[in-house]
Each structure stands twice: as C-alpha cells, then as structure tokens.
Amino acid sequence: METILSDSYCRLCADLKPVSVLTNMVMNTEICREFTNKLTRLDLQVNFNTKLPKTVCSECINSLERAYDFVKSVELAQEAFKDYDSSVFDDMKVEVPDDDSMDKGINDESSFKAENSIFDESVIGQELLVEYVPKNKAKKINSKPKPQKRAVESNSTTLSEPTTSKPRKRPKISANVELDTWQDCNWLCAVCDKCFSSPSELRVHSMQFHYTCNAYRCFDCRERGLHMDNFVTHISRHRPVLTLMCYKCSQKFDTVKELKAHKETHFDTEYICHGCNLTFPNKEELDDHMNRFYKNVKTNSLEVTENTSLTCVICEKTSKSKLTLVQHLILHTDRKRTHVCDICGKSFYHKNDLIEHRKLHDDARPYKCEICQYTFKTEPNLRKHAITIHFRPKQFACKDCGKCFRLGKELVVHSAVHSDVKPYKCTFCEKGFRLRHSLQKHIAIHTGIKPYACGHCPLTFNNWSNFNKHSKDVHGVDNAKRKRTPNDLYAVDPETKKIIYPDEEKVNEFKNQILADTGKGRPRKKW
Incomplete structure (x- = not known):
C-alpha cells in the first residue's frame, strides 16, 4: 500500500490518478519550490519529504495557479482603492528624469x-x-469638418x-x-x-x-x-x-x-x-x-x-503553418490561460478552444463515419479520423520489414519494434518497454484496476485485448465492433457479428464532403 500511495495518488486531492498526469515534486526541485511558495502564500503547508505521496496531479496544479492569481488580483485591486481614497497624487512630488534621459531616437x-x-x-x-x-x-x-475615417x-x-x-x-x-x-x-x-x-x-x-x-x-x-x-x-x-x-x-x-x-x-x-x-x-x-x-x-x-520563416527565432522550433507558429509564440509571452474548464480544470488561451473542449464532456456524438460507423463528438475529429484511417494513402514504409503506414508518426512508433531501446520505465518495478501504451497496460497490473468485466462469468480484466480473447475462447462471443480487412476498416453487426459493408455511393459522397473546401478562409489541403 505504501508503494501505491507514493506513486499513484495525488498529495493534494488524494485521488488515484494515471502516472501521465502526475508530477513528482521531489524529482522536480524547481517546480516544487515554486509550488510550495504558492501554497505558503495561501496559508497551506505541505511537506513532500515524508512517506506520504510525493506526486501532484495536473488538475490540482492548475487550481493552485488560478487561486494564486486570484489572490494577487485582489491585492492589486485593494491597493488601487487605497490610492483613490487617499488623494496620493495631490501632494506627490515625483522626480521625473530630464528629456535628455530619453533615447536619442x-x-x-x-x-x-x-x-x-x-x-x-x-x-x-x-x-x-x-x-x-x-x-x-x-x-x-473647426471650420470644415473632415470626413470620418475608419x-x-x-x-x-x-x-x-x-x-x-x-x-x-x-x-x-x-x-x-x-x-x-x-x-x-x-x-x-x-x-x-x-x-x-x-x-x-x-x-x-x-x-x-x-x-x-x-x-x-x-x-x-x-x-x-x-x-x-x-x-x-x-x-x-x-x-x-x-x-x-x-x-x-x-x-x-x-x-x-x-x-x-x-x-x-x-x-x-x-x-x-x-x-x-x-x-x-x-x-x-x-x-x-x-x-x-x-x-x-x-x-x-x-x-x-x-x-x-516558420521557425521560432526564440526556441528554434519549426511549425507547419503560420497559424501554428502564431499559437506557439504565445508560449514565450506573459499571457496566461485564463479560459478554464469548470469540469476538469484544463485551461486555454482562447475562448473558442474552451468551447471546443467542452464538447468532449458531453455524451452526444452526432458525427458518424459512413465507412466504419464510428461516432465522434466534434466535426474536426471526424475529419481527422476519415482522412488518416480511410482516405490517406499508405506512403510511409518501414525500411526493415516493408510494412506501410498512413501517418509518419505511426511509422515512428512501429520502428521501436525493431530496436532494443526501451525508454518507457515502470515506476513500480523498473521494467522497460518499447511503446508507451505497453507501459500503460503494464501499470494496471500494479494498481489492481480491472475495468473490463465479463458478462458471462465473474472474471475481470485490466485490458480489453485479454477480455475479448477470454470471451471468444471461453464463451464464443466476439466483442469487437469493427474489423480490419485488406481493403479498409469496417463496422461489425452486433448480433450477427458479420462485417457491414457500406454503400459505395454513400462512401463517395462522404469522401467528397470530408475533402471539400469549407468556403471560409483558406482552402483545405487536398490529401
């Protein structure tokens, strides 16, 4: 229990969180120092040098940032009211530098x-x-009014x-x-x-x-x-x-x-x-x-x-477009993420980003793929799925085994299979893995969380693949909702378990709609 407490629980909210959203305060001394100072400013004392958990989740970190900014804004507001109340500018004698101190320009x-x-x-x-x-x-x-300009x-x-x-x-x-x-x-x-x-x-x-x-x-x-x-x-x-x-x-x-x-x-x-x-x-x-x-x-x-150029002159990071470069440049300014989601605490620079994010918390999934019948909460997610899974050609080939992929990042992930490097280490047993998702599946063994329960027997499983394998081998039930064929990925009928092949005319119409220009702003790139 001590190991689980030290690695899987947030010290502030005491909730069991994934390792990916936890920050170890003992290993990150600079973050810990700033974090402790802000806690002290709010009259809170937390000692991370004990046997209690040393990790803090991202939601608590964002909540502390908002609380700290609120306290600072209240102090500034009270100082402003004091100035208004005490006529400080009437009797003030200020030494203003001479004009010569200004720049030569x-x-x-x-x-x-x-x-x-x-x-x-x-x-x-x-x-x-x-x-x-x-x-x-x-x-x-005064004699002749000038025409009004924008x-x-x-x-x-x-x-x-x-x-x-x-x-x-x-x-x-x-x-x-x-x-x-x-x-x-x-x-x-x-x-x-x-x-x-x-x-x-x-x-x-x-x-x-x-x-x-x-x-x-x-x-x-x-x-x-x-x-x-x-x-x-x-x-x-x-x-x-x-x-x-x-x-x-x-x-x-x-x-x-x-x-x-x-x-x-x-x-x-x-x-x-x-x-x-x-x-x-x-x-x-x-x-x-x-x-x-x-x-x-x-x-x-x-x-x-x-x-x-599309390369940031400050950190030399290269962006794919001017829009992404502009969004990246905000990171080098003092602007803060003021638009905060009231459900999960995630913050954003722009209000429109928050509006799109709020859709992820809704249960409605109105956007459906006509090929595999998979549904999505937002239209951009549907468009990205259709292009990367169904319509983009497999132009990235592995030089070791010849396997082809639609996305370059898929090829990068696959290349780890041919390497002996295991960069993802388990915090519980120090076991190494080539892929991140393999590590996440392994961590479930230590935490004891088994979210997949068999509907025919009392057995539970910590990952979907083992659960579905058990269902097929023991009970003869395949829980897969989609099947991948040499041609494409298609939906499976939940009762007959047969592949549902979509109508070719509807697929062509869906493809034209996905790849069509929106009519606003710049035309979309043709894949």
Whole structure:
C-alpha cells in the first residue's frame, strides 16, 4: 500500500490518478519550490519529504495557479482603492528624469507638440476616439469638418505576421486616456503599427517578424523608443497615474526609490538587454541576443526585413503553418490561460478552444463515419479520423520489414519494434518497454484496476485485448465492433457479428464532403 500511495495518488486531492498526469515534486526541485511558495502564500503547508505521496496531479496544479492569481488580483485591486481614497497624487512630488534621459531616437520637438496639442473627439460605432491634431491645423478642423475615417483597431493581441503592403496609418488613440494600471496600456509596434496588450507580446512579435526586440512607438506622440526603461518613463509623462507603478506587475509605490528597488526583483540575473529588459543566464547568450535583435536606430522610422520563416527565432522550433507558429509564440509571452474548464480544470488561451473542449464532456456524438460507423463528438475529429484511417494513402514504409503506414508518426512508433531501446520505465518495478501504451497496460497490473468485466462469468480484466480473447475462447462471443480487412476498416453487426459493408455511393459522397473546401478562409489541403 505504501508503494501505491507514493506513486499513484495525488498529495493534494488524494485521488488515484494515471502516472501521465502526475508530477513528482521531489524529482522536480524547481517546480516544487515554486509550488510550495504558492501554497505558503495561501496559508497551506505541505511537506513532500515524508512517506506520504510525493506526486501532484495536473488538475490540482492548475487550481493552485488560478487561486494564486486570484489572490494577487485582489491585492492589486485593494491597493488601487487605497490610492483613490487617499488623494496620493495631490501632494506627490515625483522626480521625473530630464528629456535628455530619453533615447536619442526620440525627438524633443515632437514631445513639445504632444504637450501643446488639442484633441478632436468623434463618436464612431459607440466608441469615443481621440486623434492627435497639431495646433496650427485646429482652425481648419473647426471650420470644415473632415470626413470620418475608419478607426484603427487597437485591441488586437494576436501575434500574427504583419502586412506592410500598404503605407502605415497613424493610429487613433482611445478616449480612455486616464489609465488605471499598466495592464490597460496598449503597446504599439514601431514597424507595422500592430497593437498588443503587453510588452512581452510586442517583444515576441517584433523579434519573430522584424528581427528587433525594441520596436516601441508611443501611442500619444508617435515617438520612437529604444530602451525599455526610458520608454516607460516617456509613457509616464503622458499618463502621470503610471509614474510610480511597475510596468510588469502594476504594483504601486510611494517613491521612485521604492519602485527602482522593486524592479530589481523581476531580474534573476545581471545579464539584461537594455533594449527589451529580457534576462539571460550568461554573457554569451546576451551578446548573441544583442547582435541579432537589438536595433540602435537614430531615426523615427525603422526599416527591418520581415521574417517569413516558420521557425521560432526564440526556441528554434519549426511549425507547419503560420497559424501554428502564431499559437506557439504565445508560449514565450506573459499571457496566461485564463479560459478554464469548470469540469476538469484544463485551461486555454482562447475562448473558442474552451468551447471546443467542452464538447468532449458531453455524451452526444452526432458525427458518424459512413465507412466504419464510428461516432465522434466534434466535426474536426471526424475529419481527422476519415482522412488518416480511410482516405490517406499508405506512403510511409518501414525500411526493415516493408510494412506501410498512413501517418509518419505511426511509422515512428512501429520502428521501436525493431530496436532494443526501451525508454518507457515502470515506476513500480523498473521494467522497460518499447511503446508507451505497453507501459500503460503494464501499470494496471500494479494498481489492481480491472475495468473490463465479463458478462458471462465473474472474471475481470485490466485490458480489453485479454477480455475479448477470454470471451471468444471461453464463451464464443466476439466483442469487437469493427474489423480490419485488406481493403479498409469496417463496422461489425452486433448480433450477427458479420462485417457491414457500406454503400459505395454513400462512401463517395462522404469522401467528397470530408475533402471539400469549407468556403471560409483558406482552402483545405487536398490529401
């Protein structure tokens, strides 16, 4: 019982979980340290150096993350209410750096224009927009109204590839000029004028598509920034409420000295890029980053060749398409998985992904394959099944035995049969296996779980193959619902146990429907 407790149970929820979703806190010291600190922040104490289970399931880890983020957000909210209550800005004396501390690429004359300007307000689609207008053009605007132009969308945070075929337009500034925190601030790309909700998203976007880490442009006066700290100071001149607030966590302070001391806590090493404030473990990696991405331009324009490669410039992972690359780049930002499933606790970056995931918890399976009669909960799963199981040719052949497969990953899994390497080790008895699913079947022997019960006798089995073999040999009953033939995989009649061959006309119609274009967005790839 001690071995089972130490390897199969979650220490927090005390539930028996599969090994694949458990994290050993003793073997992962960094994860354990961060995990214990967050538990302590919630007044919980868990000691993993005992004979009790040392593993924690992924559901409990996600739940702790959400609880910790909630506590932090409540603290920030209370600090904000204190500031409103105590008129801190009326008597505050702040040392604002001189204009000379700004980057050389920032023009003092343009800053003067931003401070001595008027704003033209107009209502477009229930949203109030404010556009910067110089004083020398104010009379013309008041005498003759300008035609209304489409507002530039400023809330897009998608890390997509910019389109620079058309000349850049000056973005219009939102009427919410009195920002409460840095989290409400928009960050503008100096190359393509794309807008992002955090500096990390802007940094990852500009590094991937423009090969620069410091593509900052001020929303209010269109000035170009080179160094993150100086650019943050510049924004604070337009937004005084942000002056004594950390731009990373929006924590508020009373003096500039306290703010500077707090900023040091966000840097874990001394090797910092002064262009984007990204830290590195050693000087070699910092120098490589500076040589590749730091652009010390001295003009307000930035001419950089765009990167059209599908390889991530940060971790060098190659994606199959631009869409998957954009989704991968989110991992290098500070964005969190805020859309959480209330059933299993799994979290997602996008709301649409959560909606698709929720379908997996429903019992309805409305999508049916016309060839093998297998049903699915979502249309993408049906499409993937039909293409990979029925319609794609077997173009991947094993060089050792000549067996062919439809998918390359199937060939990779099969290749393990011809190898003596056994990378999958049992945590109970240290026995090795070539395939992952073989290990999962073996673990059921140690846990004692036997989910397959024979309907004709009291025997139970820990895997389906042994259960079906027993049914056929002892009771003469075949429980298989599908049979694979040299031609294809077909359904089996549950009563007669004969193969059900589908109508050829229906199969052709089903195939055309699966392989047809959807009519929206890019056409689907023809297999």
